[in-house]
Amino acid sequence: HDMSAMSHAVPGGAVAATVLAPVEAIAAGAPLAVLKKLVNTSPQPGLFRATLRAAPVSLAVLQDGTPTEFWAYNNSLPGPLIEVMEGDTVEIEFINALSQPSTIHWHGLPVPPEQDGNPQDAVPAGGRRVYRFKLPLNCAGTYWYHPHPHGFTAEQVYRGLAGLFIVRTKNDPLKSIPERHLVCSDLKLGADGRIAANDMNDEMNGREGQFALVNAQRQPVLTFDAGGRERWRIWNANSARYLRLSLPGARFTLVGTDGGLLGKPVTGLTELQMTAAERIEVIVEAPAGGGVVGLVTEPVERGKMGEVSPEHPITLLNVDFSAVKPERLAALPKLPGSLRRIQPLGAAKAKKRVVFSEEMSMAGGVHSMKFLVNGQNFDMQRVDFTSRIHEVELWEIVNQSDMDHPFHIHGTQFQVLERELDGQVTPEPLLAWRDMVNTRSGEIVRVKLVQRHKGLRMFHCHILEHENAGMMGQVQVI
Ligand code: C2O
Numbered sequence: 001h002d003m004s005a006m007s008h009a010v011p012g013g014a015v016a017a018t019v020l021a022p023v024e025a026i027a028a029g030a031p032l033a034v035l036k037k038l039v040n041t042s043p044q045p046g047l048f049r050a051t052l053r054a055a056p057v058s059l060a061v062l063q064d065g066t067p068t069e070f071w072a073y074n075n076s077l078p079g080p081l082i083e084v085m086e087g088d089t090v091e092i093e094f095i096n097a098l099s100q101p102s103t104i105h106w107h108g109l110p111v112p113p114e115q116d117g118n119p120q121d122a123v124p125a126g127g128r129r130v131y132r133f134k135l136p137l138n139c140a141g142t143y144w145y146h147p148h149p150h151g152f153t154a155e156q157v158y159r160g161l162a163g164l165f166i167v168r169t170k171n172d173p174l175k176s177i178p179e180r181h182l183v184c185s186d187l188k189l190g191a192d193g194r195i196a197a198n199d200m201n202d203e204m205n206g207r208e209g210q211f212a213l214v215n216a217q218r219q220p221v222l223t224f225d226a227g228g229r230e231r232w233r234i235w236n237a238n239s240a241r242y243l244r245l246s247l248p249g250a251r252f253t254l255v256g257t258d259g260g261l262l263g264k265p266v267t268g269l270t271e272l273q274m275t276a277a278e279r280i281e282v283i284v285e286a287p288a289g290g291g292v293v294g295l296v297t298e299p300v301e302r303g304k305m306g307e308v309s310p311e312h313p314i315t316l317l318n319v320d321f322s323a324v325k326p327e328r329l330a331a332l333p334k335l336p337g338s339l340r341r342i343q344p345l346g347a348a349k350a351k352k353r354v355v356f357s358e359e360m361s362m363a364g365g366v367h368s369m370k371f372l373v374n375g376q377n378f379d380m381q382r383v384d385f386t387s388r389i390h391e392v393e394l395w396e397i398v399n400q401s402d403m404d405h406p407f408h409i410h411g412t413q414f415q416v417l418e419r420e421l422d423g424q425v426t427p428e429p430l431l432a433w434r435d436m437v438n439t440r441s442g443e444i445v446r447v448k449l450v451q452r453h454k455g456l457r458m459f460h461c462h463i464l465e466h467e468n469a470g471m472m473g474q475v476q477v478i
Pocket residue numbers: 105107146148277408410458460462
C-alpha cells in the first residue's frame with residue numbers, strides 16, 4: 001500500500017515523518033549473546049518461582065552513545081529466558097512499573113485463561129500480581145511471553161517487552177546436540193535515538209524497524225560448534241516482519257514447530273519461512289566448505305498489493321564455521337528417524353469460521369484502516385464463539401483481505417489440515433503442533449484444535465498493529 005496520499009489527508013499533519021537512524025548506527029559483529037536466564041528462586045523441585053518486572057530502562061545501543069529508552073522485563077533485551085520441565089508449576093510475580101496497564105501472556109502455553117494475561121485481567125500501572133500455572137505433560141516446546149493489555153500490546157512489544165520460554169522433556173531424542181537460541185526482532189529508531197512511534201504505513205502493514213536484530217544485537221557472529229552440528233531454536237518475535245531464512249551452502253533439517261518436536265525430521269530444506277510470532281527448531285550442519293556464511297532473510301510477499309517484508313534481503317547474523325573439521329562432518333551420527341508420537345486429532349464435533357477482512361474508513365475526515373474478524377472490530381464485552389472443553393473443533397480461517405494475516409489462538413496448539421486457494425485444496429504435508437499459521441490473501445486455512453480449560457480465549461492476527469486495531473475475537477470455552 002502506498003500511504004503517501006493518505007498521510008496528506010490527515011488534518012493537522014498528525015503523521016510527522018520520523019528521520020530514522022541509519023542502519024550502521026548500531027555496531028555489528030559482536031559475538032552472539034547467550035540469552036539471559038530467569039533465575040529460579042524456589043528450592044522446591046518441580047516449582048519454578050521468579051519475578052518479572054516491566055519497567056523503562058535506558059540503554060545505549062547506538063554506537064555514538066546516545067541512550068535509548070526501552071521498556072523491558074528485568075532490564076533485559078530480549079526478556080529473560082524461562083526454562084522449565086513438563087509437569088512443573090510456574091509461579092511468576094509480575095510487577096508493572098510502566099505508566100500503562102499491562103499483562104503477561106504466555107504465548108502458546110496451555111495455561112488456564114485466568115492466568116493467561118488476557119486483556120480483561122490487566123494489571124494497572126504500578127500494580128502487581130502473581131501468575132501461577134501447572135504445565136501438563138507433553139507440552140515441551142518453544143514459547144514466548146509478551147504483554148496483552150487492550151490497546152497497548154503493539155507499543156509495549158515494540159518498546160522491548162517480550163521474553164522467551166522453553167519447556168523441556170526428560171525424553172528429548174536430540175538432547176546430545178548443542179543448542180542455540182536465536183531471537184529475531186526488530187527496532188525502529190529515530191536519528192535522535194528514540195524508539196519511533198508508528199506511522200500510517202506501520203498501522204496499515206505492520207511495523208518493521210530498520211534494525212533487524214538477533215538476540216537484540218545487529219549482525220552478531222555465531223561461532224559454530226566444532227562438532228559440525230547444532231540445534232537452533234528460532235523465534236520470530238517481530239511485530240509484523242515475516243522471515244524467509246537461508247544459509248547458503250548449509251542445509252536445514254526441520255525438527256520442531258511452535259508446540260515442540262515433529263513426528264519425524266524433515267531433511268534437506270534450503271529455506272525456512274516464519275510468520276510473525278512463529279517458532280521453529282532446526283538442525284544445522286556445517287557446509288563442507290567451512291568459512292563464514294550469512295544467515296539471510298529474503299523478502300516475502302505479504303498479499304495482493306505487492307507488500308513485501310522486508311524490502312531487501314537482510315543479513316541477520318554471520319555464522320563462522322572455521323572451527324569445524326571436515327572429517328568431523330563425515331563422522332556425524334544419523335539423526336533419529338522418529339522424534340515423538342503425534343496423533344492426528346480425531347473427527348471434529350464442531351466448526352468455527354473466522355473471516356479476516358479490512359475496510360477503509362473515513363471517519364471525521366481522517367483515513368484509517370479497520371481490521372475485522374467476521375465483519376466486526378474487537379469488543380472486550382462481546383463473546384464471538386462458544387466451544388466445548390475437550391471437543392475437537394475444525395476452525396476455518398478465511399482471509400478475505402488484500403494482505404496476509406498470521407492467525408493465532410490462545411491456550412492450545414492446533415494441527416493444520418489443508419489450505420484452499422482459488423478452489424484448489426492442498427493438504428498440509430506436516431503433522432505438527434502449532435499456534436501460528438499464515439493465511440494468505442484470498443486463502444482458506446483449515447485447522448483442528450481442542451481446548452483443555454474452561455474460560456475465555458482470544459484469537460487474532462499476530463501482526464500486532466492489526467490486533468491492536470481490532471482484528472481479534474473471543475471464544476468462551478464451556
Ligand atoms: Cu502472542 Cu494473543 O498473542
